[in-house]
Structures are given as structure tokens and as C-alpha cells.
Amino acid sequence: MKTTPETVKYVRRFxxxxxxxxxxxxxxxxxxADRAxxxxxxxxxxxxxxxxxxxxxxxxxSGALGVPATELVREIEDA
Amino acid sequence: MKTTPETVKYVRRFxxxxxxxxxxxxxxxxxxADRAxxxxxxxxxxxxxxxxxxxxxxxxxSGALGVPATELVREIEDA
DNA sequence: TTGAGCTACAGACCATAATTAGCATTGCCG
DNA sequence: CGGCAATGCTAATTATGGTCTGTAGCTCAA
Structure with missing residues (x-):
């Protein structure tokens, strides 16, 4: 996948x-890292x-952090 | 990444x-596909x-489906 | 100062995410 | 029947995810 500006945005927020x-x-x-x-x-x-x-x-x-995966993906998408 | 059983599990649920x-x-x-x-x-x-x-x-x-990204990740992780 | 813990960063590497084209199959409809 | 829409599936290619090694910078305590 090309590294578009949006790509960078979501990845950075994550x-x-x-x-x-x-x-x-x-x-x-x-x-x-070890836990994950x-x-x-x-x-x-x-x-x-x-x-x-x-x-x-x-x-x-997310497992290593003890939170559901949704916690890491939350509010990543909107402008 | 190796294709472990867990890998398959999460990916399949997604x-x-x-x-x-x-x-x-x-x-x-x-x-x-076109929308996404x-x-x-x-x-x-x-x-x-x-x-x-x-x-x-x-x-x-998720954007193409009109749902938040968390909707697609929900309940993927637990056994 | 010196050393230890934490992080940033570079470079090389292998496995695989993502693209693309092509063909087979199924089911539905004229 | 023939044709169309939708999906499954394969193979080939390119870009990048993820590993690993090593170096350097920072802070804080001894």
C-alpha cells in the first residue's frame, strides 16, 4: 500500500x-513488546x-496492554 | 508473520x-471494494x-460500510 | 564521571499485505 | 437454452509489515 497522507494519519493516531x-x-x-x-x-x-x-x-x-482491541482503534478514523 | 492458529482465528472473525x-x-x-x-x-x-x-x-x-472501525474489530479477540 | 534503563534511529533481511489479470462456478432471469 | 451478475480461486508482482543487530542520545542514581 502506498504511503498516502491518510495512511500516515491513521497509523499515527493508532x-x-x-x-x-x-x-x-x-x-x-x-x-x-515481550508481552505482546x-x-x-x-x-x-x-x-x-x-x-x-x-x-x-x-x-x-491490545492483549498485552490489557484492553480490548477496540480501545486501540477508537477515534482513529475521523478527520 | 507466520500463520499460527490464532492468526487464522482473528483474521477469520474479522x-x-x-x-x-x-x-x-x-x-x-x-x-x-470500489467504495473502499x-x-x-x-x-x-x-x-x-x-x-x-x-x-x-x-x-x-469500515468507512465504505458506514460503520466505525471499532465495529469491525469488535469481539474478535476473545477465545 | 560512570553505568544502567529507556528510547530513537538506521540498515538489512524475510514473510506477507495488497494489486492485478484471468478463469471457473453458481444462480437467476430472459 | 444463453447470458449476466456475483463470488471463488490461482498465480505473479510490488510494497511493506515485522525481525534483528547495532549505534547513539537522554535521564537519573551511585
């Missing part, structure tokens, strides 16, 4: 929500809006 | 929700649980 909830849970990126079963640097990229995560990864991360 | 809501809206796969700006066959693959869609694609499809 990353912001991940970072926010991770910090509320007082987890480091590495702790979150993804790589350390990948969490960083997601939070910075550099990676367009898939459903499976979203579920992994 | 596809089921897409198909359900598409049919409730009385759209063909092709109409949905993705290819016809891709929608078919998603509904059949063969594709692990990304955030951007989820938002595109």
Missing part, C-alpha cells in the same frame, strides 16, 4: 493510543506512526 | 464481520479469512 495506554500501564516499550510477542524496536516504530500494523498485531498489543 | 455488515448493507463485494478503494478480489480474500488486513485497510473498509 501509535499515539498505544503509547498513551502503555504509559498509563507504566510499561516500557520492551516490556510491552513482537520485537522491541517494532513497538517504537508503531508508536512513532511508522508502521501500519495488522489485525493480528493489534490484537497482540 | 472477515465474518465484514461479510455480515456488507450483506446487511446489501452491497456486492465489488461495490464495497481496494480491489474486488481482495475483499473476497478478507471475507474468507485469507488476509490479515492493516489498520489503513480496516479504516477504508
Amino acid at each position: 501509535g499515539q493510543r498505544v503509547r498513551l495506554i502503555r504509559q498509563q500501564n507504566e510499561l516500557s516499550q520492551e516490556e510491552l 510477542g513482537v520485537h522491541r524496536t517494532y513497538i517504537g516504530m508503531v508508536e512513532r506512526g511508522e508502521k501500519n500494523a495488522t489485525i493480528v498485531t493489534i490484537v497482540k498489543i | 472477515g465474518q464481520r465484514v461479510r455480515l455488515i456488507r450483506q446487511q448493507n446489501e452491497l456486492s463485494q465489488e461495490e464495497l 478503494g481496494v480491489h474486488r478480489t481482495y475483499i473476497g480474500m478478507v471475507e474468507r479469512g485469507e488476509k490479515n488486513a492493516t489498520i489503513v485497510t480496516i479504516v477504508k473498509i
Whole structure:
């Protein structure tokens, strides 16, 4: 998929929500990564809006954060 | 990403929700694809649980279906 | 200062998301 | 019957998701 401005927008908002909830849970990126079963640097990229995560990864991360997947997708879409 | 059983599970449930809501809206796969700006066959693959869609694609499809992205992610995660 | 914990970032790599074209099948309708 | 709409399915290609290694910067405590 091409990296359109909209692409960047949604991905960035998703990353912001991940970072926010991770910090509320007082987890480091590495702790979150380990719990989610993804790589350390990948969490960083997601939070910075550099990676367009898939459903499976979203579920992994939401599980590791102890929130439903819908929490991470909330309010990402509207302008 | 490896195709683990969990992978298949979440992806399949997501596809089921897409198909359900598409049919409730009385759209063909092709109409949905055009509205979402993705290819016809891709929608078919998603509904059949063969594709692990990304955030951007989820938002595109949810927009084309006229529902919030959270609607498509709802109840995908639990066993 | 020195060291430890946390994060940003770059580069290389493999698996796969997403595109596209093509053909087969099913069911419905004239 | 023939034709049309909708879907399933395959194969080939390109772009990118996700892994891994390593470097560098920051803050804070000893």
C-alpha cells in the first residue's frame, strides 16, 4: 500500500493510543513488546506512526496492554 | 508473520464481520471494494479469512460500510 | 564521571499485505 | 437454452509489515 497522507494519519493516531495506554500501564516499550510477542524496536516504530500494523498485531498489543482491541482503534478514523 | 492458529482465528472473525455488515448493507463485494478503494478480489480474500488486513485497510473498509472501525474489530479477540 | 534503563534511529533481511489479470462456478432471469 | 451478475480461486508482482543487530542520545542514581 502506498504511503498516502491518510495512511500516515491513521497509523499515527493508532501509535499515539498505544503509547498513551502503555504509559498509563507504566510499561516500557520492551516490556510491552515481550508481552505482546513482537520485537522491541517494532513497538517504537508503531508508536512513532511508522508502521501500519495488522489485525493480528493489534490484537497482540491490545492483549498485552490489557484492553480490548477496540480501545486501540477508537477515534482513529475521523478527520 | 507466520500463520499460527490464532492468526487464522482473528483474521477469520474479522472477515465474518465484514461479510455480515456488507450483506446487511446489501452491497456486492465489488461495490464495497470500489467504495473502499481496494480491489474486488481482495475483499473476497478478507471475507474468507485469507488476509490479515492493516489498520489503513480496516479504516477504508469500515468507512465504505458506514460503520466505525471499532465495529469491525469488535469481539474478535476473545477465545 | 560512570553505568544502567529507556528510547530513537538506521540498515538489512524475510514473510506477507495488497494489486492485478484471468478463469471457473453458481444462480437467476430472459 | 444463453447470458449476466456475483463470488471463488490461482498465480505473479510490488510494497511493506515485522525481525534483528547495532549505534547513539537522554535521564537519573551511585
